Amino acid sequence: MQVPKYKEISNFIISKINSGTWAENEKLPSENDLAELLDSSRMTVRKSLEQLVADGLLYRRPSVGTFVAPKKVQSSFLEIRNIADEIKERGHQHSSLVLSKVLMKPTDKLLELLKLDTYVDVVRVVILHQEDGKPFQLEERYVNAELVPDFFNQDFTQITCNEYLSTQLPVTSAEIAIEAITPPKILKHQLGMNDGDPCLKLTRITTSGSNTVSFANLYHSGNAFKLTGKLVSV
């Protein structure tokens, strides 16, 4: 089986939502109706619906029906996720603009953050990630060029930084800081934000073994973005 039927059903529902055929808070056909409509069994339809509920695209009210959830973009901070995958999972289109890519000598601050003891080169990239053509995240990243020599030559409209880095070196740990900031003018413009909109800033330092591979600042418009995570004690 190439693609499971329940995923086809999910895609069908996602496309209905994205195209606006099924609007926010609109009631979906019942499970039985969907099963008949899609020539499937109720249990298979349920599997798809349960997944979409877990993803936050739908919500259900017992004895009443299944509804299209109002939009709220979410992202998991627990995983080092590929932003492109994340956006695709939401059924949207991901695209990137490489605003800048330079090879540079590290500043003192970078020396400290990347835990460099010698003056190796550093690659700095600035990438604007877009979801369906709308600015979603601004990524400012510094990478130790010695550890990842071919980083500079990558086409980051085709592969995300994280994706490429993870093919080169295994990420063993990451330090993350999250804060709310008042965006500088440039950022406001790049992310298409309005005056007074808050901004969520994520700083991430990834290490592989004892080496610090990369330092990244990720900026999101606070109005349209929420980070979520789940802790399970074991």
Added chain:
Amino acid sequence: MQVPKYKEISNFIISKINSGTWAENEKLPSENDLAELLDSSRMTVRKSLEQLVADGLLYRRPSVGTFVAPKKVQSSFLEIRNIADEIKERGHQHSSLVLSKVLMKPTDKLLELLKLDTYVDVVRVVILHQEDGKPFQLEERYVNAELVPDFFNQDFTQITCNEYLSTQLPVTSAEIAIEAITPPKILKHQLGMNDGDPCLKLTRITTSGSNTVSFANLYHSGNAFKLTGKLVSV
């Protein structure tokens, strides 16, 4: 049906893990075996297993088996920390003001968030945490009064909500959401923020077993607050 069979199965498996009967990376009985053992159908067992995999307690390898997941190192911002300890660790003085404490009937939204199926009472507290006398965090918390009957009578200038709750019930999981918001006027005043200052909002839902104990909104002045954490891959 009071408690669904698949939840009983989950609890059975969780107890086996917690007691150490099934150690890390140990293989569980197959789905068919579990079904027979627990006098259930394979589909019901699967529902339970899928949930535990999603919770990170188990992992599966197709054609091989289901295994107990190794314990994950949690990042510090994910820990359910005691804000008083946190402030003391920084060498500062913690104090609290209880702005409000009421026993109330839950709204529909609370019913959903606390996963209440009946109209039990809910305690709502609003507490301003101060660091060296300066506003630091505003905590708005709702607690299921049935699960924690004596919650209302606590003196939250002497013990934090989390501290007290953890003495009453073990926290088994928590869901966290983080967003940057523009603070409403009241909040701005309470946290001593200036115009245009961004605000970091943390929403935390804590559960104990299958019960949702508490729902809390935690607000911080973005200017003076940063969440940090470390992720360690396992």
Added chain:
DNA sequence: TAGTGGTCTAGACCACGAA
């Protein structure tokens, strides 16, 4: 009362990994 989602069952076939 009719329709909904929530749960459960007892089968089935498949691809894949291990022996």
Added chain:
DNA sequence: TCGTGGTCTAGACCACTAC
């Protein structure tokens, strides 16, 4: 080859909501 998880089916009963 055999056991595993992954998928799928066609039923069933229930509690609850809306009418």
